[in-house]
Amino acid sequence: MRVYLDNNATTIVDPHVFEEMEPFFVQKYGNPNSLHAFAGETHPHIKTAMEKIYAGIQANRKDSVVITSCATESNNWVLKSIYFEYILTGKKNHIIVSEVEHPSVIATAKFIESQGCKVTYLPINSEGLIEAQSVRDAITDKTALVSVMWANNETGAIFPVQEIGEICKEHGVLFHTDAVQAIGKLPVSVQEFNVDYLTFSAHKFHGPKGVGALYIKQGRELIPLLHGGSQMGGLRSGTLNVPGIVGMGKAMEQAIDALDFEMSEIKELRDEFEDALLEIPDTFVVTPRNRRTPNTILISFRGIEGESMLWDLNRAGIAASTGSACASEDLEANSVMEAIGADEDLAHTAIRFSLSRYTTKEELDYTLEVVKKAVKRLREISSSYAYAPEGHESGLTAH
Amino acid sequence: MGIDSLVGGTIWDEYSQKVTDLMNNPRNMGEITEEEAEAMGAKLIVADFGAESCGDAVRLYWAVDPKTDIIKESKFKSFGCGTAIASSDTMAELCKGKTVQEAVKITNIDVEKAMRDTPDTPSVPPQKMHCSVMAYDVIKKAAAQYMNVDMESFEEEIIVCECARVSLSTLREVIRLNDLTTVEQITDYTKAGAFCKSCIKPGGHEEKDIYLVDLLEEYEKEKIAAGATLGNDGEGVEFAKMTIVQKLKAVEKVIDDNIRQMLIMDGGDMEVLDIKENGEHFDIYIRYLGACSGCASADTGTLFAIENILKEKLDPNIRVLPI
Numbered sequence: 001m002r003v004y005l006d007n008n009a010t011t012i013v014d015p016h017v018f019e020e021m022e023p024f025f026v027q028k029y030g031n032p033n034s035l036h037a038f039a040g041e042t043h044p045h046i047k048t049a050m051e052k053i054y055a056g057i058q059a060n061r062k063d064s065v066v067i068t069s070c071a072t073e074s075n076n077w078v079l080k081s082i083y084f085e086y087i088l089t090g091k092k093n094h095i096i097v098s099e100v101e102h103p104s105v106i107a108t109a110k111f112i113e114s115q116g117c118k119v120t121y122l123p124i125n126s127e128g129l130i131e132a133q134s135v136r137d138a139i140t141d142k143t144a145l146v147s148v149m150w151a152n153n154e155t156g157a158i159f160p161v162q163e164i165g166e167i168c169k170e171h172g173v174l175f176h177t178d179a180v181q182a183i184g185k186l187p188v189s190v191q192e193f194n195v196d197y198l199t200f201s202a203h204k205f206h207g208p209k210g211v212g213a214l215y216i217k218q219g220r221e222l223i224p225l226l227h228g229g230s231q232m233g234g235l236r237s238g239t240l241n242v243p244g245i246v247g248m249g250k251a252m253e254q255a256i257d258a259l260d261f262e263m264s265e266i267k268e269l270r271d272e273f274e275d276a277l278l279e280i281p282d283t284f285v286v287t288p289r290n291r292r293t294p295n296t297i298l299i300s301f302r303g304i305e306g307e308s309m310l311w312d313l314n315r316a317g318i319a320a321s322t323g324s325a326c327a328s329e330d331l332e333a334n335s336v337m338e339a340i341g342a343d344e345d346l347a348h349t350a351i352r353f354s355l356s357r358y359t360t361k362e363e364l365d366y367t368l369e370v371v372k373k374a375v376k377r378l379r380e381i382s383s384s385y386a387y388a389p390e391g392h393e394s395g396l397t398a399h
Numbered sequence: 400m401g402i403d404s405l406v407g408g409t410i411w412d413e414y415s416q417k418v419t420d421l422m423n424n425p426r427n428m429g430e431i432t433e434e435e436a437e438a439m440g441a442k443l444i445v446a447d448f449g450a451e452s453c454g455d456a457v458r459l460y461w462a463v464d465p466k467t468d469i470i471k472e473s474k475f476k477s478f479g480c481g482t483a484i485a486s487s488d489t490m491a492e493l494c495k496g497k498t499v500q501e502a503v504k505i506t507n508i509d510v511e512k513a514m515r516d517t518p519d520t521p522s523v524p525p526q527k528m529h530c531s532v533m534a535y536d537v538i539k540k541a542a543a544q545y546m547n548v549d550m551e552s553f554e555e556e557i558i559v560c561e562c563a564r565v566s567l568s569t570l571r572e573v574i575r576l577n578d579l580t581t582v583e584q585i586t587d588y589t590k591a592g593a594f595c596k597s598c599i600k601p602g603g604h605e606e607k608d609i610y611l612v613d614l615l616e617e618y619e620k621e622k623i624a625a626g627a628t629l630g631n632d633g634e635g636v637e638f639a640k641m642t643i644v645q646k647l648k649a650v651e652k653v654i655d656d657n658i659r660q661m662l663i664m665d666g667g668d669m670e671v672l673d674i675k676e677n678g679e680h681f682d683i684y685i686r687y688l689g690a691c692s693g694c695a696s697a698d699t700g701t702l703f704a705i706e707n708i709l710k711e712k713l714d715p716n717i718r719v720l721p722i
Contacts, residue, residue: 305454307480311411311422344452380428381484383458384451386476387430392445 002317003363007204008153008181008296008354009321013247014206020250021208024243032240033231042242049249053213056252057179057198058189062218066236067211067245071180071201072104073225074214075147077236078176078197079108081222082145087117092144094118098130098159100336102178105147122148128155128287128298128336132163139167145174150182150198154336154352156296157287158186165194174220180204184255185262185293196220202244206356207251211244258357267294270355273364274299280375284346286337295355298336300346301375303384309351312374318367321352345384413524414481415516421485427492428484429474431460440464441471446541449533455479457487459537461494463545468498482523482530486510490534503542503553506564507535528562529595529604535561559609562594567609574618582611616715623713638681638714646674650683653712658705667691669705672722681717683709697721 004012024045030038032046050065059065068074079095086092097109099121106121113119120138124130135146146168151158161177168175176197182188184205190198198215202208216222221235228237274297277283282302301309306322313320337347353367379385414422436443441462449456455478462472473494475487489510494502510531514522523531543550557567573579573588582599586592592611597603600612624637638649650671662668667690675682685705687697694701698721706719 303451303478305451305479305483308422308484311481314411315423345450347452348454349451381425381476382478383447383456383476384478386458387432388445388458389433389443 001363001366002319003367004319005353005355005359005363005367006319006321007356007359008156008352010203010209011206011356012358013203013208014251014254016254017207017247017250021243021247024246028242032242033229045246046240046242049246052249052253056183056188056256057200057215058191059215060191060218063190064216064218064221064233064235066214066216066232067241067248068214068236069210069238069241070212071102071178071199071204072212074199074201074212075102075104075176075178076108077214077222077225078145078147078199079105079112080225082174083112083115083117084223086144087112087115093142094120094140095145095147096120096122096135096138096143097147098122098124098149100124100128100152100154101147101149102153102180105149105178109147118142124157124336126286127291128152128157129291130157130159130164132160132167135164136167136171139171139173143171143173145176147176147178150177150179150188151186151293152336153181154350155287155298156181156292156354158182158291158293161195162193168196169194181293181296183252184259185295187259190215190217197222202248202251205251205255208244208247211241211248213248262357263294266355266357266359269359269361269364270295270297272361273297273353273355273368276368277371280372284343295359297353298350299353300337300349301351301378302346302349303382304375304378305348306351308378308381309349309371309374312378313351313367313370316370316374318370321354322350408524410524410527411481413521413527414485415514415520415522417514417516418482418485418522421488421514422481425475425484425488427474427488428476429460430476431462431472431474435472436462439471442545444541444545446537446544448537448540449479451478455483455530455533457483457533457537459487459491459494459541461499461541461545463499468500468545470494470497470499470502479533480527480530482527483533485514486523486531486534487537489513490538494538499542499545502538505535505538507531507533507562508564510534525562525594526596529597532561557609559607559611559614560589560591560594560598562598563590563592565589565591567614570611570614571618574614580615580619582615585611585615619715639716643674646681647671649713650674650709653709654705657708657712661704662689662691662701665690665694667694677718679716681714683717683719685719685721687721 024042028041030042032039032043053065082095095109095117097105097119109119122130122134122138130148146164148159148161148164150161165175174196175194177195178199179188180199180201181204183200196217200213202211224235224237226237231237231240271289274285277299278285284300286298310320310322337350431443433443439462442465444461444463446459458476460474461470463470473491475491477484477487493505493509493513511522511528539550539553542553558564559567559570570589570591574585577588579585579588582592592599595604597605598607598611600610620637638646641649659668668688669685669691670688672684672686691697702719702721706717709717709719
């Protein structure tokens with residue numbers, strides 16, 4: 001059996017989405033901005049797709065939802081353009097991001113920090129949540145931007161974007177939120193509260209890879225990151241990715257249709273699975289369930305290093321993930337687990353299971369059995385549970 | 400960069416079949432109790448190394464015959480990734496039948512080599528080499544415990560890169576003999592820095608006493624000091640240790656030899672006004688003359704060129720400030 005439980009990393013393309021994209025490779029390949037019949041075959045489909053994308057996040061027609069190549073591009077765009085417009089010119093000198101943003105925000109923040117911008121990295125609390133008050137405390141009269149994600153990719157923790165949006169509005173500070181993990185899992189509306197920029201990406205909600213977007217509120221237009229042939233109203237040049245945009249449009253429509261299902265049935269599946277996992281002794285989940293996206297579990301199995309667990313899961317055909325030490329190239333602990341800082345022995349033990357609307361009960365039942373076996377085997381190997389003679393100091397050496 | 404780096408990879412693809420097999424079925428995983436050791440007529444040694452909070456920890460059990468010092472049984476327990484488990488297992492295997500004194504000579508490189516499928520293909524990817532170092536350390540810890548000595552007493556030299564086991568003295572020698580100036584060159588010559596990269600500069604996975612960048616800087620300073628002895632009044636003195644007069648002379652000489660000609664050709668010139676120590680920096684105040692004053696590149700390209708030459712010839716902490 002093959003079970004895919006890494007949907008926060010990427011998702012299967014919905015077959016309806018794929019079907020909708022298919023004609024735009026061989027049959028209808030015209031550049032929608034050209035002046036001939038080939039363009040005429042593609043242009044209307046771009047328009048329809050864009051309408052669906054606008055509707056999906058309830059954007060106003062006067063707002064801009066600019067299609068990019070990925071969420072990383074969208075996030076880079078916001079931070080770098082703010083740097084060019086506000087920091088480099090000396091109008092402002094400061095931005096605020098959470099310390100658990102996606103690397104495309106953190107690494108960009110570090111880059112503009114190296115160019116002279118002050119950056120505040122907001123801490124998360126012991127439940128993996130951001131407190132809106134910390135944003136208020138960090139804002140100065142020189143703050144240009146606050147960037148806090150809607151939901152965290154590792155824990156699924158939902159951050160108080162509404163409150164943060166209001167605080168930003170009060171202080172006249174621009175607000176960006178990376179909503180990559182929110183679309184299709186939570187109701188996302190840019191009408192409901194104050195948000196100036198919002199990032200999302202099609203492949204996280206059963207659309208194709210290589211298609212991201214940035215919502216830009218009317219009047220908050222950014223300096224382009226990509227200059228060129230003035231596509232996307234000159235905000236983001238580059239030949240339009242016709243199949244990608246069509247795919248994102250369809251995926252958005254499907255995601256909105258499936259939202260109730262995701263928030264009820266999938267959440268129920270997740271909760272049952274989580275309850276069963278937590279019956280295994282010495283297991284820990286950090287963020288309370290009602291403060292999480294409905295599909296995500298980040299769980300620690302004491303005494304089992306994350307990559308070892310992934311190894312055993314993978315042998316049984318199960319895909320999950322860990323941000324912890326040995327599984328990544330840089331050998332560092334899971335950043336969220338480190339940031340929570342509750343028990344450092346658990347920093348390398350976290351495993352993330354992320355479901356989708358395609359996940360079934362059978363798959364989760366099978367996964368549970370595999371996890372139980374893996375826990376038994378790996379704890380037998382583990383030094384954390386090993387015998388030590390009386391008087392033996394654990395003598396563990398930090399290194 | 401190149402295609403391999405651009406495509407990247409998944410680390411599991413780079414594990415040898417042996418590593419995979421050992422991870423799936425470690426042979427020496429387990430414990431030895433006091434009773435079991437006693438039954439063998441052996442002394443039980445239990446040693447720990449690493450910490451869960453660091454991502455890997457290993458516990459080594461030895462049953463050692465006190466008459467012969469031979470390790471009769473060797474088992475391990477490990478909190479760690481696949482490499483850590485496989486290399487702990489291999490390490491425990493290599494210890495068996497050896498005397499404690501022989502076992503101490505087993506290194507992480509021996510462990511890595513023992514896990515290879517073919518002699519020339521590494522058994523683990525470079526960034527995983529780090530996980531096998533622990534296997535080496537825990538042996539020393541166990542041996543120290545058995546022999547009742549300090550673990551450090553087994554270290555004959557200071558090791559800078561633990562993954563490739565390259566010593567401080569080797570690095571110093573190789574850098575000087577080959578006039579190395581970059582970390583990449585050091586890695587090419589010695590393999591130091593090719594694996595977990597902690598030894599390259601501060602901020603890596605592990606904190607070190609000495610980094611490769613320190614060794615390069617040390618050599619660079621030596622060269623500058625040697626250069627400074629050539630024909631100035633600060634004979635053999637490092638720029639930082641010169642008197643102010645010596646510093647001014649040294650700066651003037653570098654400008655005469657390397658810079659002034661360039662400026663004169665463009666119808667300009669410069670003069671040194673003052674040198675001030677500012678924290679770790681030496682701020683050299685200059686004034687542009689002739690065509691240089693008001694030249695567009697006087698505050699950019701030309702200035703950088705002047706500063707870079709002075710840094711290279713005299714001291715990397717020099718800053719040039721035009722007035």
